[in-house]
Amino acid sequence: MDTLFASLGCFGPAALFLVVWSLSCLKVINQYERAVVFTLGKVGDTLKGPGLVFIWRPIQKAVIVSLRTTVLEVPSQDIITRDNVSLKVSAVVYSKVLDPKQAILGVENYYYATSQIAQTTLRSLLGEVSLDELLADREKLSLRLREMIDRSTEPWGVEVSSVELKSVDLPEQIQRAMGKQAEAEREKRAKVIAAEGELLASEQLLEAANKISQNPTAIQMRYLQTLAEIATEKNSTIVFPLPMEFMKAFEKFTKN
Known part of the structure; x- marks a missing residue:
């Protein structure tokens, strides 16, 4: 009897090792992940995940x-730039x-490789x-950047969905020159508007x-109105001789 218990006791460590090994072979793959499994250094035909997968260690990785x-x-x-302007540009990919x-087999580190391709492109x-094209056509340039980077990363199984130019840092001299140009444009528009107003x-x-001029009576009435406005502004009384044309027009008006 003692011999039987002794023989069963020998299987205890083996059973414990088997349980620990089995648990270590279990791996949880999230919904947004996939597992590329290497068996003796060779990639299988199918990906594993999501969910709980079993990896045969150590022959699988x-x-x-x-x-x-x-x-x-x-x-x-x-x-x-093409017109020899030095500047700093950053972007987001x-x-x-x-x-x-392909992301694992095609390149050593697809994230780092994409970063380097983005910088050189x-x-x-x-x-x-x-410089003018860069400032005016940032959206078009972003699209061209996306197409060029995507062509380079396509063999790695990586898709570039969007590229945005984040910031364009201009030299201070260029910034001052652009500020003066913008101010000159504003002054030009203001002068044009003022000239159009004066013309109207x-x-x-x-x-x-x-x-x-087609109505003599209206001329004389405007004449009197102007005299009244002058007297009101100066707060004084103005004695001004009336022209004979006005008297004749007034007599004609009273007769009518």
Whole structure:
């Protein structure tokens, strides 16, 4: 009997090891992840996940790849535009993995590789445009950047969904020059508006003068109105001889 218990006791450590090993082979894969499984160094045909998967250790190894969109900050790059203006430009790249196998097998580190491609493409493309084009067509340049980076990352199973130019840092001299140019444009518009107003006022005055000149009575009434306005402004009494034309017009008015 003692021999039986002794023999069963030998299986205790083995059973414990088996339980621990089985638990270590279990792995939880999240909904947004997939597991690329290597069996003796070779990738299988299917991905594992999401959910609870079993990895046969040590002959199998699982590499977890996230399928979510990642935000990649492209640090400020020193750019020399086509018109020889030095500036710093930073960008943001939004990408996601479409093919986890290619992301693991096609490049050593797809995240770092995408970052390097984004930096070199940014410098290359913006070096071909002028400063005015960069400031005026940022949206078009962002689309071109996305297409160029996406073509480079496609063999890795990585899709670039969007690229945005984050900031454009101009030299102080360029900023001052642009400020003066904007101020000059505002002054130009103000002068044009003032000139248009003066032209409209002169046309209206000319039209009013033509209408008044066709009616002698209206001329004299306007004459009296002007005298009254002068007296009111100066707070004084003005004695002014009336012209004979006004008297004749007044007599004609009273007779009527």
